[in-house]
Amino acid sequence: MSSAWLAVVVVGAATVLLKAAGPVLAAGRQLPQGSARVVELLAPALLAALVATGAFASDESLVLDERGAGLAAAGIAVAVKAPLLMVIVIAAVTAALLRAIA
Amino acid sequence: MPDSTAIGRRRALDLGGYGAGLRAMMPLLPAVLAFGVSFGLLARAAGFDGAAAIVMSLTTFAGSAQFAVVSVLGAGGTAAAAIVAAVLLNARYGPMALSAATAFRGGWLRRLLEAQLLVDESWALSRRDGGFDRRILIGAGLGLYAGWSGGTAIGVVAGDSLADPATLGLDAAFPALFLALLAPLVRDRRALSAALFGAGIALALTPISPAGIPVIAATTACLVGLRLERQAPA
Numbered sequence: 001m002s003s004a005w006l007a008v009v010v011v012g013a014a015t016v017l018l019k020a021a022g023p024v025l026a027a028g029r030q031l032p033q034g035s036a037r038v039v040e041l042l043a044p045a046l047l048a049a050l051v052a053t054g055a056f057a058s059d060e061s062l063v064l065d066e067r068g069a070g071l072a073a074a075g076i077a078v079a080v081k082a083p084l085l086m087v088i089v090i091a092a093v094t095a096a097l098l099r100a101i102a
Numbered sequence: 103m104p105d106s107t108a109i110g111r112r113r114a115l116d117l118g119g120y121g122a123g124l125r126a127m128m129p130l131l132p133a134v135l136a137f138g139v140s141f142g143l144l145a146r147a148a149g150f151d152g153a154a155a156i157v158m159s160l161t162t163f164a165g166s167a168q169f170a171v172v173s174v175l176g177a178g179g180t181a182a183a184a185i186v187a188a189v190l191l192n193a194r195y196g197p198m199a200l201s202a203a204t205a206f207r208g209g210w211l212r213r214l215l216e217a218q219l220l221v222d223e224s225w226a227l228s229r230r231d232g233g234f235d236r237r238i239l240i241g242a243g244l245g246l247y248a249g250w251s252g253g254t255a256i257g258v259v260a261g262d263s264l265a266d267p268a269t270l271g272l273d274a275a276f277p278a279l280f281l282a283l284l285a286p287l288v289r290d291r292r293a294l295s296a297a298l299f300g301a302g303i304a305l306a307l308t309p310i311s312p313a314g315i316p317v318i319a320a321t322t323a324c325l326v327g328l329r330l331e332r333q334a335p336a
Contacts, residue, residue, distance in 0.1 A: 002151075002154075003175055003180070003181040003184070004145075004148075004149060004150045004151070004154045004175060005154050006181045006185075007158075007171045007175065007181050007184045007185050007188070008154050008157055008158045008161070008162070008171075010181075010185045011158070011162050011167060011168075011171055011184075011185055011188040011189065011192075012157070012158060012161030012162045013161075014185075014188075014189045014192065015161070015162045015163070015164055015167065015188075015189075015192045015195065016161065016214070016218060018189075018192050018193065018195045018196045018199070019195045019199045019217045019218055019220055020199070020213065020214040020217045020218070021196060021199065021200070022196060022197070022199040022200025022201070022202075022203045022217070023199055023200075023202070023203045023205075023206040023213045023214070023216070023217040024210045024213050024214055024217070040194075040293075041292060041293060041296040041323075041324035042190065042191075042193055042194060042321055042324050043191075043194055043287055044284060044287045044288055044293045044294075044296045044297040044300065044324075045296040045297060045299065045300030045320050045321055045322075045323035045324045046166075046170075046187075046190060046191050046300060046317065046320060046321060047166065047280045047281075047283055047284040047287065047297070047300075048280075048284055048296075048297035048298065048300040048301040048304075048320070048323075049300040049301055049303065049304035049316065049317045049320030049321075049323075050166070050169075050170060050173065050276075050277070050280040050304075050317060051277045051280045051281045051284060051301060052277075052300075052301040052302075052304045052305050053173075053177075053304050053305075053308060053316055053317055054173060054273075054276040054277035054280060055274075055276075055277035056305060056308070057177065057304075057305075057308045057316070058177075059177065059178060060308065060309060060310075060311070060312070061308070061309055062305060062308055062309060066271070066274060067273055067274045067276075067277060069274075070271060070274030070275075070277070070278060071274065071277045071278060071281065073278075074274075074277070074278030074281050074282065075281060077278075077282075078281055078282055078285045083133060084133040084136075084137070084279070084282050084283075085132060085133045085136045085137075087278050087279070087281070087282040088136070088137075088140065088275045088278050088279055088282070090278070091271065091274045091275055091277070091278030092270060092271035092272055092274050092275045092278070093271060094271065094274065095271035095273070095274035096269060096270050096271030096274075097271075099268070099269065099271065100269075
């Protein structure tokens with residue numbers, strides 16, 4: 001099995017279980033305050049890490065290339081509350097234009 | 103009404119409720135479709151076969167985790183690193199689904215299937231004071247599911263006719279997308295510090311660890327955020 005299919009099957013199964021566990025096993029119960037806060041902070045920590053590695057990591061080194069410029073443009077778009085689609089298009093177009101010039 | 107029979111609830115009476123959920127997610131549909139198309143394209147670019155990308159959207163149905171898998175594998179990371187990153191990203195669905203547990207009905211199989219329609223957007227849209235509107239959650243969830251899976255299929259097919267995705271700047275779409283998803287989450291100081299520490303840890307580890315590990319290690323940033331809260335409450 002390829003890495004891609006292995007990831008598809010395992011992540012799919014894990015996600016199905018994560019989503020179903022509460023509704024199937026513990027209907028109506030509330031989560032303890034502390035654990036809710038940890039999970040709440042997992043999302044910003046992970047997403048920020050994905051922003052950083054997606055823009056500046058190339059294999060095992062840090063680089064500043066067109067992706068960084070695209071991220072900067074995306075940052076401006078996010079700051080002015082552009083819709084998600086617009087943010088993505090602006091980043092892609094910025095990187096594509098810079099590559100076309102280079 | 104809550105205890106009416108399954109047959110009664112399947113009548114057109116309830117379609118109005120599900121329809122309201124569909125209407126509620128409509129403004130999100132173009133973005134979800136485009137997002138799905140992007141996933142299909144990027145999955146192909148990372149070496150996924152088309153069926154794997156579509157099956158993943160049908161079963162995992164969680165944007166950031168799916169992009170994380172493609173991102174880690176595309177960067178040469180191992181399947182284990184991709185799986186751990188995605189499962190950690192989706193860990194939030196445990197407590198989210200638990201909080202909405204009362205919205206689901208019937209036996210275990212039906213609850214299991216209905217719970218798959220819970221994603222960030224359907225969860226947020228169906229939130230009502232103190233509880234969740236079951237029909238909004240399911241109606242919105244079905245619309246999002248169709249948009250996401252359909253978009254993925256379009257992206258996979260279009261991917262065959264497109265050249266190098268880097269030429270189109272699609273690799274820059276990854277971080278932009280995560281930034282757009284992150285922005286609404288960093289409303290308070292705890293979330294902001296978790297995000298900053300997460301990014302810092304990931305960047306610091308990138309030159310010295312295999313692809314995927316920096317992102318996993320960044321999860322420890324959430325502990326820093328909790329510590330900060332204890333020091334400076336409110």
